[in-house]
Amino acid sequence: MPEANSLIVVAMGISTHQEPVVYMHKDCHICRSEGFSTNARVLLESNTAELVATLNIVENSLLMHGYIGLSNIALHQLGVSAGQLVTVKHAPVLTSMSLVRKKIHGQRLTEQELDLVMQDVSSHKFRDIEIAAFLSACAGSRLDVDEIIGLTRAMVACGKRLHWPGHERIFDKHCIGGLPGNRTTPLVVAIASAAGLVIPKTSSRAITSPAGTADTLETLFQVDYSLADMERIVNAAGACLVWGGAVSLSPADDLMIRIERELDLDGEGQLIASVLSKKIAAGSTHVIIDIPVGDTAKIRTHADADRLEQLFVKVATACGLQIRCLITDGSRPVGKGIGPVEEAKDLLAVLHCASDAPPDLRVKSLMLAANLIDMAEACGLDSALDKATQILESGKAWLQFQHIATAQGGLRELPEAPYAEVVKAGRSGVITAIDNRRLARLAKLAGAPFDVTAGLRLHANVGSRITAADTLFTLYSETTGERDYALEFYRNNTSMFTIVATQ
């Protein structure tokens, strides 16, 4: 009797992000006959598709008898529109949650088991609290090497995969982040692809930082492209700089990353599987990983970095990838801008070889590009560095960056933030340390990355000698609420800059 369980779809217009929510009246005949209560998991079926969603019970006249409200993501996932009929029943038992419980209780998961979990995550069968439980169970160092390998392969298996006929070797780079600024990726891709390397680069949006590479690049050109577009762009320009989320190279990862962000959580195994699954799915064969180390970077000690490097190498090798990890200086922000637009300004300055281009960003990008060129040509690092420098200084990198931008819809004019607040040092001396975490938090409170012009521009960095009247940084924001909130945070956290008085 499909009719008995049929309801008419109402578009509630409510955004519930990735968790599909449906709204049914408490007196609805289906609620009563099926025994549904709030937070029940229900199976919706249209003529062509089905979807598991979380139920919120409505107790007033918001919904009429015979109707079911769908949140935006539920409407989108089920592919229905207002007025259509759907049937509703109990969702089948999510058997893969028993595997999550197994992991929570400290047992290992096999590749086949991780595969089942990732299939269900990627097909939206996990609720947010279930994803949160899985991430917490896997966080820290709770996945062993075999599990990380299994998770990586499982993440690849539940998404699409690119192939590059005619190219034997495909290159890529990744920075594990945690350092404000540090926007080397676009520079490395421009330089290395100008040297002839094919680089189908996908980047993420921010997880816990004030800007991901995709957030920064989106201020310069379009980054949300389909997989087919991505192939077209790489075939046209030899490289691309697109957002990984839209191409669904690792759809399970895309869903988990949002919860990781909301919990401000980063797990070592999740990190490696997230990074490598996207590289493998993109068809990469040679990858460099930038691991910044510093007291307030994501990786705090060289021992941790060494351990992470070993894990990366083991997992990559097991998955047939050639990998080179570079442990870099994570003790201070790289570049001057923090936040999407401010970081984009730094990029352009380096590409233009402008006199005010941040030298640290330039040097680091050249070093990373040189490593890629050395992996490709086995010419030795000194020679590769000469080549990279020549490409940047001759303007070839800027030309190549413009090629990529053209293939991605053309360069955009950078917007300006409506509010800029100059913040003075208030103390004199030498800056001996900057707390990356609190600096990132400051930029986030100012609105980054959702407000693209929000963030800050450092007028001094570690090693700078300043007087009390000198500008320490300019804070940019798009709303006064966020500006005031960020400034209040700074006033309570001026110690994020360690300034040692000198004689």
Added chain:
Amino acid sequence: MPEANSLIVVAMGISTHQEPVVYMHKDCHICRSEGFSTNARVLLESNTAELVATLNIVENSLLMHGYIGLSNIALHQLGVSAGQLVTVKHAPVLTSMSLVRKKIHGQRLTEQELDLVMQDVSSHKFRDIEIAAFLSACAGSRLDVDEIIGLTRAMVACGKRLHWPGHERIFDKHCIGGLPGNRTTPLVVAIASAAGLVIPKTSSRAITSPAGTADTLETLFQVDYSLADMERIVNAAGACLVWGGAVSLSPADDLMIRIERELDLDGEGQLIASVLSKKIAAGSTHVIIDIPVGDTAKIRTHADADRLEQLFVKVATACGLQIRCLITDGSRPVGKGIGPVEEAKDLLAVLHCASDAPPDLRVKSLMLAANLIDMAEACGLDSALDKATQILESGKAWLQFQHIATAQGGLRELPEAPYAEVVKAGRSGVITAIDNRRLARLAKLAGAPFDVTAGLRLHANVGSRITAADTLFTLYSETTGERDYALEFYRNNTSMFTIVATQ
């Protein structure tokens, strides 16, 4: 400028269970000025109270300009009604989540740290995904003894606490569950309080089972009482049998238990802290813990039971409680009924000394009551058992149960399930085992505990010799949807009864 951030409250009528959700239009001036997006955490302030809630953005005309929708729990927690003004701003940073992350990363939490977490959980500052992360981090055996002690004390500290002037010793009992039926608590309380022991018993609703003691008792009399009511009832009847959730003796636990249920998760440390915090807050000094052990019970081996007993003793002792753990037979269901009303029928049959009363339930309840009496009177277990038996057989226990019922609003008539489906064995032989977990699942699929008459009545138990035509059990349900769903599950799981053919 409080006016600038003011919005008019709309009662959305949407139940979102314990997580307060508010709805704001995407073009709302506050959303824009504060930079809010879906799932942002916002601070609502009325004239008298404040509340942190999760934001869902509305993108259509569901809400008019200047209005903010509140889910039922948000409305209730903030204590406002439709038409009132509230202000909305960014929620303060939830600093205790950094402690949850610390635990996720495998570090120990101190009592002070657990205290901060429990304070924020109990004041609804944690989102469901944040509670899920904390529970996952603490599940299994991830809390050490000191942490369990700290968690127990922290749970007590964030709720109210009862004192019993004039009574030196206060008694209580608890079963860690996992066994369908097994509704000994009301019998033990009736017998032991008839013997003069003061027992301010609070019970929980089901977490992962087809009925908690509170669910069963609610079919017989009212169980949701305030703390003041609870004191009045105990002073009148020497004991009470109320739902622990309404008296808020451990409010953080009440909030966490729902997420544990949704994730079908039980952690050892959570379990001990949950049980003991409620006993301590209720003012108990002497407690017995029933630990059923069986292949498909919550505790599967005697080694696990021993380990749990040791933990219980250590934590209770550190908290100043006298405790006695009893490891009991968990290899088979206790009693015949499973589900609130069916279990209530068993209770009444034992109290009435009816000829069809389940003997296993009677014997086990007497044994537990005898242990309480022995703790109180140090008369030796044999003598205590004689005393308990005399109290039951003389009708004093039934009289005392009626006293309690009268103090709790009077006995109710038990409702009957509209649908009863007789299920035949279909095989002949001797029942050698019953899978408690799948049996519990069957009763839950039939609608228990939300539908109080749903569940089942066993016509045979482990050891019974049956023929194919014999009734194995009767399935009760309140809706045909749940009945059909449960029967389909049974047809695919007839192996939950192990029936060995005999010559």
